[in-house]
Amino acid sequence: MKNLIIIGARGFGREVYDLAKQCSGYNTEYIIKGFLDDKSDALDGFENYPEIISSVEEYKIEENDVFVCALGSIKWKIYYTELILSNGAKFMNLIHPSTILNTNAVVGVGLIVFMNSNISNDCIIGDFVTIQGYVGLGHDTRIDKWSHLSAYSFTGGFVVLEEKVLLNTRATILPHVTVRKGATVGASSLVIKNVKEGTTVFGIPAKILNF
Structure with a gap:
């Protein structure tokens, strides 16, 4: 079972979380481990979401981790995707x-x-x-x-x-x-x-x- 981590816990990240729950592999091929975001309080006031684990910069990739990047800005999508790819991340x-x-x-x-x-x-x-x-x-x-x-x-x-x-x-x-x-x-x-x-x-x- 893969552990899906969503990069970005703002509005678009919350939308991607629901998308991940609606895809056919949910709970059979992967579960949702949580979010990465440098704004640790991004989900304050919102219920029914998994936790913000850490920032992208501080996260240590573990076995079975897979990622998606839920950033609407192309500039920041490139930045954070390339950052975590350089640490050996795999995307789905x-x-x-x-x-x-x-x-x-x-x-x-x-x-x-x-x-x-x-x-x-x-x-x-x-x-x-x-x-x-x-x-x-x-x-x-x-x-x-x-x-x-x-x-x-x-x-x-x-x-x-x-x-x-x-x-x-x-x-x-x-x-x-x-x-x-x-x-x-x-x-x-x-x-x-x-x-x-x-x-x-x-x-x-x-x-x-x-x-």
Whole structure:
């Protein structure tokens, strides 16, 4: 039996805790050991959650430990995942049973997928990708490492999301569009052409935002 440890005990961590309880391996392949968070009082006032064991920096990995990273910020997800990987940590996937993986869909490790998402035919999803609820991925979509897709976002066929891409709630990417590394797509935006690396786009159609 594996001992699942959730990195992050804030709001998203609490959501991932329930996701872990809803996945098919719960209590048969793994139990939930607790959280890692440097804010030791993050769960004060909240009931029915396991304990915060320690910070990531102080945790000593034990036999049968496996991890998921429940941090909504891509920057901090990378930081804490790489930190504990350097100490020998192993990560597992949490994929809600209502999510559909269609023919030839390929997924990496450290994947988090919430309820009622559709990963269509021949999609490729890299390591440490987060997919929230009700996301639709068209056929042959490629999502690279560290990316985060918020609820109700959608990609058409042959879309490419490079590393560290953030799609906010209800973002829509039309077929054959590429969103380059580190780009952000704003909530409810419609992307009709390629998005440049490191930019933020918003609107219908989506245009670059300058701050």
